[in-house]
Amino acid sequence: xxxxxxxxxxxRALIDTGYWIDTGVPGVYGRTGRFxxxxxxxxxxxxxxAAEDGAEIRRFPPVMPTSVLIxxxxxxxxxELCGCVHSFEGDEDGHARLLASISAGEDWSRQLTxxxxxxxxxxxxxxxxxxxxxxxxxxxxVSLSSFIFRHEPSDDPxxxxxxQMRENVRIGPADEVAQWRELWMSRGVELLERLGLPVxxxxxxxxxFGRGGRMLRANQRADRSKFEICLPVVAEQPTALASFNYxxxxxxxxxxxxxxxxxxxxxxxxxxxxxxxxxxxxHTHGLDxxxxxxxxxxxxxx
Amino acid sequence: xxxxxxxxxxxRALIDTGYWIDTGVPGVYGRTGRFxxxxxxxxxxxxxxAAEDGAEIRRFPPVMPTSVLIxxxxxxxxxELCGCVHSFEGDEDGHARLLASISAGEDWSRQLTxxxxxxxxxxxxxxxxxxxxxxxxxxxxVSLSSFIFRHEPSDDPxxxxxxQMRENVRIGPADEVAQWRELWMSRGVELLERLGLPVxxxxxxxxxFGRGGRMLRANQRADRSKFEICLPVVAEQPTALASFNYxxxxxxxxxxxxxxxxxxxxxxxxxxxxxxxxxxxxHTHGLDxxxxxxxxxxxxxx
Numbered sequence: 001x002x003x004x005x006x007x008x009x010x011x012r013a014l015i016d017t018g019y020w021i022d023t024g025v026p027g028v029y030g031r032t033g034r035f036x037x038x039x040x041x042x043x044x045x046x047x048x049x050a051a052e053d054g055a056e057i058r059r060f061p062p063v064m065p066t067s068v069l070i071x072x073x074x075x076x077x078x079x080e081l082c083g084c085v086h087s088f089e090g091d092e093d094g095h096a097r098l099l100a101s102i103s104a105g106e107d108w109s110r111q112l113t114x115x116x117x118x119x120x121x122x123x124x125x126x127x128x129x130x131x132x133x134x135x136x137x138x139x140x141x142v143s144l145s146s147f148i149f150r151h152e153p154s155d156d157p158x159x160x161x162x163x164q165m166r167e168n169v170r171i172g173p174a175d176e177v178a179q180w181r182e183l184w185m186s187r188g189v190e191l192l193e194r195l196g197l198p199v200x201x202x203x204x205x206x207x208x209f210g211r212g213g214r215m216l217r218a219n220q221r222a223d224r225s226k227f228e229i230c231l232p233v234v235a236e237q238p239t240a241l242a243s244f245n246y247x248x249x250x251x252x253x254x255x256x257x258x259x260x261x262x263x264x265x266x267x268x269x270x271x272x273x274x275x276x277x278x279x280x281x282x283h284t285h286g287l288d289x290x291x292x293x294x295x296x297x298x299x300x301x302x
Numbered sequence: 303x304x305x306x307x308x309x310x311x312x313x314r315a316l317i318d319t320g321y322w323i324d325t326g327v328p329g330v331y332g333r334t335g336r337f338x339x340x341x342x343x344x345x346x347x348x349x350x351x352a353a354e355d356g357a358e359i360r361r362f363p364p365v366m367p368t369s370v371l372i373x374x375x376x377x378x379x380x381x382e383l384c385g386c387v388h389s390f391e392g393d394e395d396g397h398a399r400l401l402a403s404i405s406a407g408e409d410w411s412r413q414l415t416x417x418x419x420x421x422x423x424x425x426x427x428x429x430x431x432x433x434x435x436x437x438x439x440x441x442x443x444v445s446l447s448s449f450i451f452r453h454e455p456s457d458d459p460x461x462x463x464x465x466q467m468r469e470n471v472r473i474g475p476a477d478e479v480a481q482w483r484e485l486w487m488s489r490g491v492e493l494l495e496r497l498g499l500p501v502x503x504x505x506x507x508x509x510x511f512g513r514g515g516r517m518l519r520a521n522q523r524a525d526r527s528k529f530e531i532c533l534p535v536v537a538e539q540p541t542a543l544a545s546f547n548y549x550x551x552x553x554x555x556x557x558x559x560x561x562x563x564x565x566x567x568x569x570x571x572x573x574x575x576x577x578x579x580x581x582x583x584x585h586t587h588g589l590d591x592x593x594x595x596x597x598x599x600x601x602x603x604x
């Protein structure tokens with residue numbers, strides 16, 4: 001195994017045992033029905049829990065308006081993770097030049113033009129601008145699932161460029177939103193422990209870019225505005241399976257979302273990385289999911 | 303309704319009756335749980351029919367290697383529909399320049415670099431390179447579902463930039479593949495008629511780009527290598543709900559896919575546009591899906 005990291009070995013094992021299909025690009029894999037059964041089973045568990053609380057169900061596509069990411073200051077904080085969609089908008093002569101550049105092996109990317117769209121970097125971003133205005137009494141609760149993009153090619157099977165995320169989002173009065181996040185921190189730990197995963201809850205921070213990001217990272221930890229549920233899989237750091245984020249009035253000021261009393265709402269989101277949960281289960285219970293403990297299989301409906 | 307086209311009126315109605323959510327970009331909408339129930343119900347019907355034939359289930363992410371699209375000559379045929387993913391790969395000084403351009407309202411797209419990824423333009427494209435080599439006796443049958451991107455902003459609710467497609471793909475000996483496509487043309491008509499849609503099967507062509515594309519479009523019709531199941535909804539042309547494509551050995555020569563006897567395989571794909579089917583049902587049976595005919599609701603499980 002000389003020269004192959006533990007991460008590369010697990011990726012290879014996921015491919016060889018019929019869960020993933022290599023595409024040639026790190027962090028971009030096809031999923032077999034066998035793998036999808038695990039992610040879909042877990043996704044439904046979290047969606048059902050949200051639906052029992054009365055959540056509205058939403059699905060946004062994997063692309064969203066670039067303008068919303070700019071308003072939300074995504075390009076300030078995480079520029080290196082973005083994926084903007086560029087398209088060819090030229091005429092037939094431009095097309096001939098494009099094909100000539102492709103044939104010659106030149107960089108042809110500058111012959112495309114930036115479009116109005118970017119890949120969705122978290123399931124909740126497209127939601128906030130649609131909530132503009134005054135919320136009903138008590139606020140809102142929304143459950144979303146989406147394919148997410150983050151430009152971070154890696155050998156770590158738990159650090160994908162394109163992956164699925166289930167998020168529940170609570171928008172409303174500050175105290176209710178803060179309590180709701182606390183509730184989901186215990187629910188999240190309990191749910192993952194019930195699936196046999198020995199997880200821990202940790203204070204965390206987002207990977208804010210650059211020197212300026214250092215202070216933002218420290219502030220976020222001091223404020224305890226981000227928690228993660230973690231499990232050591234094969235990465236150097238424990239892998240975060242879920243995160244619990246309290247934004248206070250950041251998004252509601254940006255998109256002018258107000259409570260029934262006219263105050264800016266607070267928002268919080270809790271998100272589960274579906275592939276990370278599936279990989280944690282495969283790493284913990286073994287690569288033959290048919291031999292997993294019965295209660296885990298029953299819980300996931302597989 | 304002066305100044306509002308029939309297409310715009312239907313889009314507006316889908317939003318007002320709680321199926322879609324406006325994002326501000328034409329052809330990119332959020333879906334409510336009520337809309338997803340229709341697309342998911344139909345998707346399962348087609349997947350089940352494929353699974354009963356022994357299909358392997360696959361899901362590829364909404365991004366795929368650009369190199370595969372180039373090998374498949376997508377940029378030759380449909381350059382204006384592509385979506386290539388560009389990311390920021392600069393340092394802190396580059397980041398400062400990027401933010402300054404964004405603040406100044408300048409075009410900042412050239413400060414990003416073309417990545418190895420493009421948005422998936424049909425569910426089957428990522429599959430072919432993974433089949434390289436010799437097929438088992440009789441070939442393979444695969445069923446895939448995916449979010450698809452096509453850069454064609456439009457007011458027509460049935461012409462989305464980001465939409466879901468269920469495809470079944472047959473790869474094997476020429477005669478078996480051709481017969482399988484014929485089988486699915488009748489199955490497709492029967493399935494949609496059973497849902498109360500008065501559809502027709504038509505010879506069709508892909509929208510090949512430019513003057514050179516005119517001959518390709520004519521050849522494709524003469525060869526009868528593409529059929530569509532159509533229904534007039536609100537577009538000027540009848541809307542294609544499904545397409546049935548016989549590629550002969552085009553993809554198998556590009557990606558060197560061979561039958562057990564060493565000959566290049568033939569391939570065919572049949573695809574259903576999930577949002578188009580849902581819109582056709584809403585247009586035909588009315589915007590209150592709770593009052594649709596019982597057999598339609600039962601068929602879709604809604």
